[in-house]
Amino acid sequence: MGGREDGDRLTELQLPAAPGARDGEEAGRRGGASQRPQGSPFQPDLASPRRGPTSNSWGSHWAAVVRGSRERTFLAGRGDLPKCEMQAGKPILYSYFRSSCSWRVRIALALKGIDYEIIPINLIKDGGQQFSKEFQAVNPMKQVPALKIDGVTIGQSLAIIEYLEETRPTPPLLPQDPKKRASVRMISDLIASGIQPLQNLSVLKQVEEENQLPVAQKAIISGFDALEQILQSTAGKYCVGDQVSMADLCLAPQVANAERFKVDLAPYPIISRINKALLALEAFQVSHPRRQPDTPAELRA
Amino acid sequence: MGGREDGDRLTELQLPAAPGARDGEEAGRRGGASQRPQGSPFQPDLASPRRGPTSNSWGSHWAAVVRGSRERTFLAGRGDLPKCEMQAGKPILYSYFRSSCSWRVRIALALKGIDYEIIPINLIKDGGQQFSKEFQAVNPMKQVPALKIDGVTIGQSLAIIEYLEETRPTPPLLPQDPKKRASVRMISDLIASGIQPLQNLSVLKQVEEENQLPVAQKAIISGFDALEQILQSTAGKYCVGDQVSMADLCLAPQVANAERFKVDLAPYPIISRINKALLALEAFQVSHPRRQPDTPAELRA
Numbered sequence: 376m377g378g379r380e381d382g383d384r385l386t387e388l389q390l391p392a393a394p395g396a397r398d399g400e401e402a403g404r405r406g407g408a409s410q411r412p413q414g415s416p417f418q419p420d421l422a423s424p425r426r427g428p429t430s431n432s433w434g435s436h437w438a439a440v441v442r443g444s445r446e447r448t449f450l451a452g453r454g455d456l457p458k459c460e461m462q463a464g465k466p467i468l469y470s471y472f473r474s475s476c477s478w479r480v481r482i483a484l485a486l487k488g489i490d491y492e493i494i495p496i497n498l499i500k501d502g503g504q505q506f507s508k509e510f511q512a513v514n515p516m517k518q519v520p521a522l523k524i525d526g527v528t529i530g531q532s533l534a535i536i537e538y539l540e541e542t543r544p545t546p547p548l549l550p551q552d553p554k555k556r557a558s559v560r561m562i563s564d565l566i567a568s569g570i571q572p573l574q575n576l577s578v579l580k581q582v583e584e585e586n587q588l589p590v591a592q593k594a595i596i597s598g599f600d601a602l603e604q605i606l607q608s609t610a611g612k613y614c615v616g617d618q619v620s621m622a623d624l625c626l627a628p629q630v631a632n633a634e635r636f637k638v639d640l641a642p643y644p645i646i647s648r649i650n651k652a653l654l655a656l657e658a659f660q661v662s663h664p665r666r667q668p669d670t671p672a673e674l675r676a
Numbered sequence: 677m678g679g680r681e682d683g684d685r686l687t688e689l690q691l692p693a694a695p696g697a698r699d700g701e702e703a704g705r706r707g708g709a710s711q712r713p714q715g716s717p718f719q720p721d722l723a724s725p726r727r728g729p730t731s732n733s734w735g736s737h738w739a740a741v742v743r744g745s746r747e748r749t750f751l752a753g754r755g756d757l758p759k760c761e762m763q764a765g766k767p768i769l770y771s772y773f774r775s776s777c778s779w780r781v782r783i784a785l786a787l788k789g790i791d792y793e794i795i796p797i798n799l800i801k802d803g804g805q806q807f808s809k810e811f812q813a814v815n816p817m818k819q820v821p822a823l824k825i826d827g828v829t830i831g832q833s834l835a836i837i838e839y840l841e842e843t844r845p846t847p848p849l850l851p852q853d854p855k856k857r858a859s860v861r862m863i864s865d866l867i868a869s870g871i872q873p874l875q876n877l878s879v880l881k882q883v884e885e886e887n888q889l890p891v892a893q894k895a896i897i898s899g900f901d902a903l904e905q906i907l908q909s910t911a912g913k914y915c916v917g918d919q920v921s922m923a924d925l926c927l928a929p930q931v932a933n934a935e936r937f938k939v940d941l942a943p944y945p946i947i948s949r950i951n952k953a954l955l956a957l958e959a960f961q962v963s964h965p966r967r968q969p970d971t972p973a974e975l976r977a
Contacts, residue, residue: 515905516866527855531869534861541854553842554828560835565817567865568832572873581891582882590882604816 466491466524469513471498472667472674475571475628476532477520481662482624483536487543491522495669498576533567536621548621555616558609562602562622566629570598574632591636599633599643602626606645613649619656627653631664767792767825770814772799773968773975776872776929777833778821782963783925784837788844792823796970799877834868837922849922856917859910863903863923867930871899875933892937900934900944903927907946914950920957928954932965 468484470477470493484491496504496519504510505517514521514530521530525542529535540548549556572578573594579587609615614622630650633640640647653659660666665676769785771778771794785792797805797820805811806818815822815831822831826843830836841849850857873879874895880888910916915923931951934941941948954960961967966977 515902516870517902518870525855527858529858529862531862531865533869534858534865537861538854538858541857553839554826556842557828557830557835557839560838561830561832564832564835564868568834568869568873569817569819572869573879577895578874578879578882581879581887586882594878601816601818 466522467494468492469494469496469510469519469521469523470667470669471496471519472664472670474498474519475632476518476567478628478631478662478664479532479624480520480522480535481667482627482658483539483548483621485658485662486546486548486619487539489539489543493668495667497669533563533621533625536624540621546619548619548624550615550618550620555609558605558615559620559622562605562609562614563625565598565602565605566622566625569601570594570629571632573598574636588636592638595629595633595636595638598629599638599640599646603643603645606649610645610649612652619653619658623649623653626650627659767823768795769793770795770797770811770820770822770824771968771970772797772820773965773971775799775820776933777819777868779929779932779963779965780833780925781821781823781836782968783928783959784840784849784922786959786963787847787849787920788840790840790844794969796968798970834864834922834926837925841922847920849920849925851916851919851921856910859906859916860921860923863906863910863915864926866899866903866906867923867926870902871895871930872933874899875937889937893939896930896934896937896939899930900939900941900947904944904946907950911946911950913953920954920959924950924954927951928960 466484466489468477468480468491470481472495496510498505498519501507505514505519511517513523513528516530518530520532520535521528522535522538524538529538536548549559574591579591582590606614611617613619614626626646627650630640630646654663663676664670665674767785767790769778769781769792771782773796797811799806799820802808806815806820812818814824814829817831819831821833821836822829823836823839825839830839837849850860875892880892883891907915912918914920915927927947928951931941931947955964964977965971966975
């Protein structure tokens with residue numbers, strides 16, 4: 376399964392410093408320090424996938440190459456690497472281990488068995504590597520995730536997942552029935568537009584520090600109140616019926632955020648039940664923030 | 677074209693008090709006063725469209741019935757109305773004139789020529805009618821828009837538009853090419869997840885009043901900086917090529933928000949050009965916040 380990460384080899388990496396407890400779930404939107412040279416202009420029909428990293432130090436300057444279902448190798452970015460090693464043409468995911476939006480896409484890639492490479496973008500280090508000029512050339516939104524695939528670069532996690540669904544339809548992440556598809560998208564958007572942005576670092580930075588946790592909790596609780604009610608009508612084993620869908624790819628990462636922000640999940644038995652079922656699936660496990668190449672050692676599991 | 681509103685007959689209505697300059701673009705998520713009885717449980721496969729309003733006063737208790745392309749009648753909600761007048765089975769849009777997310781859907785309905793009824797939900801009056809128990813039964817998210825259609829109720833503007841696209845594909849709001857579809861969805865999500873929620877009332881309420889305008893401006897400017905850059909690659913006459921797409925349905929309402937928040941649009945020539953082209957289209961005009969049945973008299977145009 377694509378995206379499989381085995382924790383035992385991760386110690387090859389010189390890991391970035393552990394971020395604070397409340398870093399950016401998705402990149403904010405301010406300027407900052409430069410990190411990786413990423414020269415591709417953001418031209419969806421013109422941009423070509425990178426053939427390898429060109430930066431010149433260990434640590435955050437590397438790519439995790441995911442090969443096949445269970446094997447992966449990490450390549451330090453010391454100049455241009457042989458194309459055979461970088462497996463030219465593989466999708467490249469710009470990801471941050473803790474970003475819930477990145478996790479959504481990692482799950483999709485894993486479920487669909489898509490081989491890909493990861494280039495970690497540390498949202499904390501150097502003032503946020505997403506603000507570098509080089510990354511802005513990849514994604515003007517200064518956010519992770521971004522996926523280079525099929526000669527284009529796509530930002531926004533749900534747009535990426537919809538593209539994967541349309542071009543790699545098996546297994547499906549949307550039901551066939553338009554009404555059920557609407558339920559999946561409604562739940563996905565409820566989380567992606569209605570919860571996650573409101574508890575994101577860029578919003579929390581704008582309130583006083585002692586209010587940040589309550590603000591984040593309030594956004595999640597309000598959203599989960601609605602979600603729990605919706606799931607009463609839509610859920611089977613998962614968010615919509617008994618098949619894993621895009622909605623589930625949003626749910627599990629948002630529950631992880633809720634746990635980080637110490638939200639009491641007792642009032643949400645359906646959300647909790649579905650989350651538990653999802654976390655038992657391999658695709659959710661291999662893509663988990665605790666098992667990413669850029670996961671700090673003390674957060675690994 | 678569905679959604680056509682003629683300003684001359686709007687004075688039939690007892691209009692709600694004019695809201696402040698910075699009301700909720702999309703509903704926030706707090707409890708509040710009760711307004712319209714809306715009994716349908718939120719069950720996407722079970723909920724039936726309302727046959728008519730059941731509340732008992734003029735003013736905000738009414739439905740605007742859009743009939744055909746140019747004719748519409750406003751019906752006061754005095755008890756159950758004859759089905760022939762409510763045109764049972766028509767889609768019902770819960771909308772607020774100024775809500776940019778509602779506007780997105782109104783444009784889609786107009787472009788696709790879908791007859792529909794509007795039930796206005798005043799996000800300011802009575803502490804926010806979206807917080808009423810009755811409306812929560814329609815949409816647990818306590819937000820507009822919500823669309824009752826084909827026996828289901830759908831929340832979240834982009835989920836609604838995708839449903840309309842799948843069930844009423846003409847004219848298309850997504851291109852055929854998957855990469856161009858990805859561009860459309862990326863731009864839509866950039867606005868719907870990356871800009872609009874960050875300048876919404878629920879966020880602004882959490883910062884000190886003197887900071888609200890700067891916070892809103894900052895969110896819009898950061899988003900537009902990215903959007904302008906993306907449009908350099910994707911735009912033709914409109915956001916993606918020369919056909920109006922879902923991305924355009926998000927763009928024009930967000931530009932309207934930018935203008936409300938006094939954002940200087942000079943640095944965004946492509947956004948400005950596209951917006952101007954869009955506002956020249958009838959579907960964008962009839963759905964405009966200044967021409968809605970619940971638009972206060974002093975804001976009409």
